[in-house]
Amino acid sequence: MxxxxxxxxxxxxxxxxxxxxxxxxxxxxxxxxxxxxxxxxxxxxxxxxxxxxxxxxxxxxxxxxxxxxxxxxxxxxxxxxxxxxxxxxxxxxxxxxxxxxxxxxGIANAASARLKRTLDLPGVCNRAILVSPRTLGNEEGMPSLENLAGKGAVLLIYMNNRPLADLCADLRRGYRQDVPIALLHRLGLPGEEIIRGTLDTIVEETAGLDYFNLADPSGKPSLTLVIVGETLSAEVDGSWWDYRREHIWKKRRKGNR
Ligand SMILES: C[S@@+](CC[C@H](N)C(=O)[O-])C[C@H]1O[C@@H](n2cnc3c(N)ncnc32)[C@H](O)[C@@H]1O
CATH class of the missing domain: 3.40.1010.10 (Tetrapyrrole methylase, N-terminal domain)
Incomplete structure (x- = not known):
């Protein structure tokens, strides 16, 4: 068959x-x-x-x-x-x-590779949340983007239908601080663009361009993924590697012998 x-x-x-x-x-x-x-x-x-x-x-x-x-x-x-x-x-x-x-x-995998960033990072980000304001809706009792944002969270925002300034204002309330954000537009496609900034600067970085097709009455999908969270700009050195090697990997290797 x-x-x-x-x-x-x-x-x-x-x-x-x-x-x-x-x-x-x-x-x-x-x-x-x-x-x-x-x-x-x-x-x-x-x-x-x-x-x-x-x-x-x-x-x-x-x-x-x-x-x-x-x-x-x-x-x-x-x-x-x-x-x-x-x-x-x-x-x-x-x-x-x-x-x-x-x-x-997945688009998330391609985005992580393009940014050269793992999306969880010990001591910086401990959870990654895939979300879309389009499907989240605003039903009573449902968490909002503001509720999902917060210390240690990376948000991957698909199919954004909110004006960028409003989106950033919600996220800013959730994170309670300025954090890095990236717009990944047309990843792997002609016209690919990566716009980086922080919640406070990204609107200016986009120079008024409509990366979410909000002005397009056809509702055509925008092919822009938003990633926000501290892991995007965190500095990491080799101490995490050495800690894990000493306390986890060495023991496992011994166990395998
Ligand atoms: C219906 S979802 C598809 C998600 C897909 N199933 C996945 O595995 O990642 C469509 C959304 O994914 C994101 N997306 C899809 N293709 C993309 C691309 N080439 N570049 C950036 N974002 C993209 C955009 O946020 C778009 O609104």
Missing amino acids: NKVYFIGAGPGDPDLLTLQGAAVLKTATTVFAPEPYERTFADLLTGKEVVSPFDYDFTELTARIKNRLETAPVAFLIPGDLTFYSPFQALINYFGDAAQVLAGV
Whole structure:
């Protein structure tokens, strides 16, 4: 039986597709590719039927997939991967054993690499929280961004729909101090930009540019990830390494012998 593959496609640069994803993509004759993957993956999609999944309602989409599965595997290119903020769960459930999910490079992973920063750092940050003001909503009793921000927290803010100045004001109240922030715009795509600053300076750093498409009435996704937290600028020396080597790694090595 042919399968429908949900391939974690990374931030949009085909070089960040896994070897497994690339091998499976080769076998599919129909590929559901959201914007901008149909363009950035064009070389890997030559000769295939390439369709946007968002052009169909659920019934039309499942019927189309079933029809194509009669002759060959079908592939979906999932932005980042399935782990966070991915709308494909209902399809995966619908196809059950015929669906297979392949891990990819999440936007958070690509951002951490691009910034050359681990997002938790002993003594500086002890938790990383993935969040979107769009999905958080403002229902009574739900934590706000202000509640989630605070000492030791790194926030990764997806799909921001708030004006940057308002977002920073909320975060500033939560952190109770100025902390570093970075906007990662179009990671791995043409036009990539990284804007760094602090909660107090970032609005000025953006020079009035609309990195979140807030002025675009089409609601087109902005492809900007926000990361905020002290780990972005923390200085670290080798003492943490030596401490762990002395108290943890040495013991483990002895245990392995
Ligand atoms: C629906 S979520 C997709 C998250 C994805 N499933 C993942 O694994 O990371 C879309 C949001 O991810 C972020 N995003 C997606 N692609 C991006 C890119 N190439 N550069 C920066 N941010 C991106 C933006 O915050 C965008 O609004």
